[in-house]
Amino acid sequence: MFRTALRNVLAHKARLLMTVLAVMLGVAFVSGTLVFTNTISEAFQKSSAKGFDQVDVAVTAESQEDEGDRIGRTTELTQALLDRSAEVPGAGSAIGVVRGFTAIADKDGKLVGGGFQSQGGNYWGDKDPRYTLKEGTAPRGPGQIALDSETARRAGYEVGDTVRLSVDGPVLSPEITGIFTTDDGNVAAGGSLTLFDTATAQQLFGRTGTYDEIDVKAAAGTSQTALKAALDKALPKDLVETTTGEQLAEYQAEMISASTSGLRQGLLVFAGIALFVGTFIIANTFTMLVAQRTKELALLRAVGASRRQVTRSVLIEAFVVGTAAGVTGLVAGVGIGAGMRSLMGGLGATVPDGPLVVSPGTVATALVVGVVITMLAAWLPGRRAAKIAPVAAMSSVHATASAKSLVLRNTIGALLSAAGIAVVLAATTMSGSDGQAPMGLGAVLLVIGVFVLTPLLSRPLIAAASPVLRIFGVSGKLARQNAVRNPRRTAATASALMVGLTLITGMTVMAGSLQKSIDKMASTAIKADYVVSMANGNELSPDVEKKLRVTDGVTVTSPLRNAPARIDGRTEYVTGVTGSAIGELTDLTLDDGSFAVGGTKVVVDDDTAASHGWKAGSDFTAAYEDGKKQRLTVAGVYQGNEMIQGIILDNTALAPHQDDPTDMQIMVKTSGGASDATKDRLEKALGANPAIKVQSKQDLSDEIAQMFTLMLNMLYGLLAMAVIVAVLGVINTLAMSVFERSQEIGMLRAIGLDRRAVKRMVRLESLVIALFGGVLGIGLGGFFGWAAGELIGTSMPTYELVLPWARMAVFLALAAAVGVLAALWPARRAARLNVLAAIKSE
Numbered sequence: 063m064f065r066t067a068l069r070n071v072l073a074h075k076a077r078l079l080m081t082v083l084a085v086m087l088g089v090a091f092v093s094g095t096l097v098f099t100n101t102i103s104e105a106f107q108k109s110s111a112k113g114f115d116q117v118d119v120a121v122t123a124e125s126q127e128d129e130g131d132r133i134g135r136t137t138e139l140t141q142a143l144l145d146r147s148a149e150v151p152g153a154g155s156a157i158g159v160v161r162g163f164t165a166i167a168d169k170d171g172k173l174v175g176g177g178f179q180s181q182g183g184n185y186w187g188d189k190d191p192r193y194t195l196k197e198g199t200a201p202r203g204p205g206q207i208a209l210d211s212e213t214a215r216r217a218g219y220e221v222g223d224t225v226r227l228s229v230d231g232p233v234l235s236p237e238i239t240g241i242f243t244t245d246d247g248n249v250a251a252g253g254s255l256t257l258f259d260t261a262t263a264q265q266l267f268g269r270t271g272t273y274d275e276i277d278v279k280a281a282a283g284t285s286q287t288a289l290k291a292a293l294d295k296a297l298p299k300d301l302v303e304t305t306t307g308e309q310l311a312e313y314q315a316e317m318i319s320a321s322t323s324g325l326r327q328g329l330l331v332f333a334g335i336a337l338f339v340g341t342f343i344i345a346n347t348f349t350m351l352v353a354q355r356t357k358e359l360a361l362l363r364a365v366g367a368s369r370r371q372v373t374r375s376v377l378i379e380a381f382v383v384g385t386a387a388g389v390t391g392l393v394a395g396v397g398i399g400a401g402m403r404s405l406m407g408g409l410g411a412t413v414p415d416g417p418l419v420v421s422p423g424t425v426a427t428a429l430v431v432g433v434v435i436t437m438l439a440a441w442l443p444g445r446r447a448a449k450i451a452p453v454a455a456m457s458s459v460h461a462t463a464s465a466k467s468l469v470l471r472n473t474i475g476a477l478l479s480a481a482g483i484a485v486v487l488a489a490t491t492m493s494g495s496d497g498q499a500p501m502g503l504g505a506v507l508l509v510i511g512v513f514v515l516t517p518l519l520s521r522p523l524i525a526a527a528s529p530v531l532r533i534f535g536v537s538g539k540l541a542r543q544n545a546v547r548n549p550r551r552t553a554a555t556a557s558a559l560m561v562g563l564t565l566i567t568g569m570t571v572m573a574g575s576l577q578k579s580i581d582k583m584a585s586t587a588i589k590a591d592y593v594v595s596m597a598n599g600n601e602l603s604p605d606v607e608k609k610l611r612v613t614d615g616v617t618v619t620s621p622l623r624n625a626p627a628r629i630d631g632r633t634e635y636v637t638g639v640t641g642s643a644i645g646e647l648t649d650l651t652l653d654d655g656s657f658a659v660g661g662t663k664v665v666v667d668d669d670t671a672a673s674h675g676w677k678a679g680s681d682f683t684a685a686y687e688d689g690k691k692q693r694l695t696v697a698g699v700y701q702g703n704e705m706i707q708g709i710i711l712d713n714t715a716l717a718p719h720q721d722d723p724t725d726m727q728i729m730v731k732t733s734g735g736a737s738d739a740t741k742d743r744l745e746k747a748l749g750a751n752p753a754i755k756v757q758s759k760q761d762l763s764d765e766i767a768q769m770f771t772l773m774l775n776m777l778y779g780l781l782a783m784a785v786i787v788a789v790l791g792v793i794n795t796l797a798m799s800v801f802e803r804s805q806e807i808g809m810l811r812a813i814g815l816d817r818r819a820v821k822r823m824v825r826l827e828s829l830v831i832a833l834f835g836g837v838l839g840i841g842l843g844g845f846f847g848w849a850a851g852e853l854i855g856t857s858m859p860t861y862e863l864v865l866p867w868a869r870m871a872v873f874l875a876l877a878a879a880v881g882v883l884a885a886l887w888p889a890r891r892a893a894r895l896n897v898l899a900a901i902k903s904e
Contacts, residue, residue, distance in 0.1 A: 082387045085436050089391025090398055093428040097399025100419040114307040115245075116157070116191050118286045119293055121147055121276035124303045139273040143297065147276050150292045152284035157192070159275040160184040162267035163598045164256045165753030166209075166227040168217040173597055173752040179253030180598065180753075181246075182229065184263035191279075193257065197221050198240035204262045208240035213254040227256060228753035229266045232605075268722070359448065369448040376444030380437045388432020395428060396420055475514030482508025486845075490852035497853045505846055509564060512838060516553030516560070521546050523834055534826060537819045540810070541826035545834075556835030559880060563836055563873055567843025568850065574864040575851050580704075580763045582860045587705050590618075590647040590729035591736045592744060593757050601724030606748060613747040615732045615740060618643045621725035625716055627709075628685040630674060634709065636664075636684065637726075641712035647729040648706060654678040655698030664694050664711040667702030686719035703860070705762070736760075793884045800824065800892045808897050817893035824892050828885035829878060836877025840870055 123139055139158070148156035164182025166174050174180065185193065185200050185208055193208070198221040201208050207227070209219060219225060223238050242257070249255050257263075264270050280289045286306040293304045305313075359372050367375075400418055485504030489497040512519075524545050531538030545552055594610065596602055607621045623638035641660035650657065653668055655678025666676060674682065680696045694711065702708070717723055732740050736758040744756045757765065800807065807820060815823075848863060855861035 082383055082390070085383055085387035085432060086391040086394065088435070089388050089428050089432045090394035092431050093392050093395025093424055094398025094402065095395075096424040096427060097396055097418065097420055098402040100421050100424060101399060101403060101417075104419050114310050116279060117277045117307045117310065118280040118284075119278045119290045119307070120305050120310055121278065121293065121297065122274075122303050122305070124301055139276055139302070141271060143302065144273065144276050146296055147278050147293060150278075150289075150296045152281055152289045152292050154279045154281035154284075155191075156279070157186045157190070157277045158184070158260065158273035159277055160260060160263040160267055160269050161274050162229060162263075162269075163596070163600050163753070164227055164229055164254075164266075165597055165751075166213070166217075166225055166254055166256055167752040169219075171226070171750060171752065174213055174217050174254045180256075181253060182256045182258065182263065182267070184260040185240075185257040186260060190257075193242040193244055196241050196243055198238070201236075201239050201257060201259050201262075203259065204234075204265075205236050206239045206259070207236045208242050208257040209238050210246070210249050210255040211241050211243050212249050213256075214238070214241050226750075226752065228749075228751045233749040233751050363448070369445075372448040373441070373444045376440050376448075377437050380440035380444075381433060384433040384436030385429075387436070388429045391432055392425060392428040395424075471514055472518045475511050475518070478507050478511030479515060480511075482506070482511050486849045490849050492853065493856040497856075501849065501853060504849075508845075509561065509842065512842060513553070513557050513560070516557060516838070517549030519838070520549045520552045520556070520834060523837065524552075524830055527830055527833070531826060531830070534822060535819075536815065537822040538826055540823045541830060544823070544827045545830045552831055552834070556831050556838070559832060559835035559877060560839040560842070563839025563877065564842040564846065567840045567870060567873060568846035569843075570866055570869055571844060571847025571864070572850050572854075574866045574869075575847070575862060576854070577763070578864045579858055579861045581760075582862065586860070587648060587650060587703055588729070588759055588762075589649050589731065591732045591758065592730040592741065593759075593762055594728040594730060594744070594748075595726065595755050595757070597753050597755050601726060602728065602754070604723060604725060606754065607725060607728045609747055610728060610730055610744065613744060615734055615743060616730055617733050618646050618731040620644050620647050620729045621713065622727045622729065623713060623716060623720075623723055624726050625720055626687060629682055629709075634670075636709040636711055636716065638713040638716035638723075639710055641714070644710070644729075647731055650700040650706060653699045653701060655696065657700065658697040659710055660712050660714075662692065662694050662711075662715060663697040664709055665698045665700055666696055666709045667707040668699055669702055670708060671696070671699045686716075688719045688721070690719055692719075704858075793887060800888050800895075804895060807892050807895055808899070811895070811897045820893045821889040824889035825882060825885040828888070829881035832877045832881025832884065833874070836874050836880075839877070840873055844870070 121139065121143070141158075144156055144158045147153065161181065161183045163180060165180050168174050188200055189195075190200070195208070196211050198208070207225070209225070214220065219238055219241075221238055221241060224235050225238060227234055227236070240257075244255060246253075246255055258266065264272070267274075278289060278293065280286060286308060290304050290306050297304070359376075362372055362375070363369070396418065399420075403418075482504045485500050485507060487504075489500035489504055491497075492500065524542060528542055531542050534541075594602070594606065602621075604621070607619055610616055611619050620640035620643040621638070624635050625638065626633050627636050628634075639659060641663075644659055645657055650665075654671075655665075657665055659665055666674075671677065674680075676682065676696050676699070678696055678698055681693060682696070683691050683693055685691045692715065694715075713723075730744065734740055741756055741758065745751075745754075748754050748756070755761075811817075811820065844865065847865075851861060851863050
């Protein structure tokens with residue numbers, strides 16, 4: 063039986079190649095998705111990585127805990143602490159570390175590295191062990207910097223060039239005196255690192271005479287644990303904290319894992335979808351393959367083979383096919399993963415640099431999908447074929463499953479679908495994250511239920527196309543009959559396309575609705591023409607607001623300053639504004655009282671008011687950073703949103719309690735309104751500073767929606783693979799269907815159906831099946847988009863459902879295009895069959 067199985071595999075080369083192709087597609091889809099997800103995930107992880115080769119023990123400032131109405135302060139790491147650290151027994155050397163945001167512009171004036179990835183630091187002495195100078199010399203004085211080699215290469219800078227950069231104040235134009243290499247993962251991921259001499263770095267980053275961290279290197283023969291113990295003994299325990307390099311590496315790994323867990327989970331969902339779609343294609347192929355060999359298997363039974371041997375021969379064939387397809391599919395998947403990363407970059411998404419990652423898990427998964435799933439997919443049809451009596455099989459008296467034989471399947475599908483709909487609807491009544499898990503569970507149940515029901519659904523939906531198909535005469539009638547003749551095959555063929563379109567439609571509905579809601583939020587909450595902020599989200603110097611205030615065309619400005627305050631025994635952040643101007647710059651909906659900000663009068667958002675039990679007229683005491691207290695009165699309660707929320711008070715009340723006031727944002731209203739010319743004038747007034755963003759309301763809306771756009775682009779890219787797989791899967795299914803119906807096609811040709819009509823019949827059958835899958839996918843996607851929107855709407859009052867009819871029409875047209883393209887080769891093959899040879903075929 064083993065030799066028979068192998069000979070059977072090699073005897074039908076065309077059938078073998080089509081089967082291998084089907085399995086390879088499923089494997090390539092899964093492995094390609096895993097390669098892509100692992101590559102992106104690892105690139106983001108490495109972007110947060112930092113080497114600890116030069117750190118045996120790190121000394122950091124200890125934050126004092128809040129006590130009563132007193133807000134804890136952070137200890138400053140002074141030069142005295144650095145000197146003491148370097149002198150402890152077992153210490154070889156100590157380096158004072160200063161770091162902060164540094165925006166560096168390329169030769170076109172654009173920000174290099176992008177926002178938070180643009181970092182600055184200090185070069186220690188004449189030779190810093192953390193950085194290896196590749197060219198030039200160490201920076202000395204405020205007019206010199208050293209730049210990492212990757213940024214220099216990307217921006218085209220060399221030693222001796224002058225660059226434009228900014229920290230949080232005016233634009234500086236230092237000279238590059240050195241180019242260095244670094245193991246900083248942020249740089250490897252596409253960020254930038256600019257180094258100043260220590261004194262300049264301290265002055266620029268507001269650390270005059272102090273450090274962010276002290277890195278101590280152990281002397282020869284001293285362990286990290288021993289050095290830490292010595293430092294703990296020598297340094298004040300209540301002011302500083304010591305951590306070994308090994309502990310830092312462990313903490314970093316945990317933090318990176320936690321910060322990227324959401325990304326990994328989201329990408330793994332796509333990998334699961336890939337496995338889902340790939341399994342459909344493989345199972346469908348083997349169901350057809352075994353159906354075509356029913357007589358052959360019956361003959362083996364007639365000459366003495368047992369049911370177990372027949373089933374085993376099918377499994378051996380599946381193992382051979384799965385192994386070959388698994389290996390080739392893995393290779394194809396690596397190519398798909400690389401192509402996906404390039405596609406992401408082409409769509410404008412920020413993808414960190416990094417190598418292509420082919421993990422052992424990806425290899426194992428590819429082989430499992432190729433071999434195990436192929437064998438599982440072959441087992442059920444093989445077992446079903448082995449159970450057919452030899453005489454019945456050889457005389458073709460066994461019939462294709464009818465609607466009555468599908469009662470059990472339809473019952474199970476109906477129960478799963480009903481349960482899925484019920485769970486999804488229940489999830490829409492929940493709030494926030496509480497409804498996410500039930501929503502996911504309901505979606506999975508409903509998709510599986512619809513998949514199980516597709517054979518039943520295929521008959522009425524395809525029958526609905528009968529009036530259109532009648533236009534094409536006999537070819538149209540035969541196409542409809544062929545599509546409903548084997549409902550299981552039709553369902554499995556359409557399901558891969560259905561799953562892909564369900565996801566893409568659902569995400570498009572959500573993205574469009576969220577964009578509309580964010581636009582609405584920005585237009586209703588903000589009357590300011592522009593909001594000015596730092597590119598990395600850090601604080602702005604108060605000088606920025608002073609410059610904007612005297613710029614031509616600017617009528618009203620207000621800085622937004624955040625500061626901690628102890629209120630009712632807990633720390634809350636209050637926002638300081640220009641009380642007389644804030645009413646002209648915002649348009650917040652009031653629930654209670656009046657929007658009056660000035661003196662000791664404040665306004666609070668509805669959530670904060672509810673948590674404290676406040677209403678208009680309520681009084682409370684706020685204790686500031688300097689330890690002083692102030693009695694404040696709630697003048698009004700407004701509806702908060704993602705842009706404006708919290709306690710808002712006048713800066714004249716807040717400023718006396720701040721040692722070094724800084725602004726988070728600045729709202730600006732101009733006489734001419736928002737325009738390119740006005741924006742250009744504001745940017746020039748700030749010195750074309752690469753560190754500062756000047757954004758209109760539309761810019762703000764686009765920035766908030768950027769993550770949704772990124773996820774949607776990723777989904778489009780991943781599902782582009784699903785569409786390709788669906789096209790090839792339909793081609794494969796139709797080709798095998800033509801092979802199965804060779805005798806029937808020969809008879810049709812013999813009684814007068816010409817080649818053009820045969821081609822039309824196969825094309826129409828493919829088109830009907832593809833549109834069937836498209837209608838199901840778009841319908842399910844629209845339902846899921848609505849349900850997810852209902853869940854989001856519980857925490858976003860401005861959420862508004864938007865059904866993108868134009869895009870949905872494009873998706874349906876795409877499904878039709880899939881059907882037409884998939885039928886080209888099978889239709890040509892059917893039309894070219896030799897009439898006599900086809901009639902004689904078995």
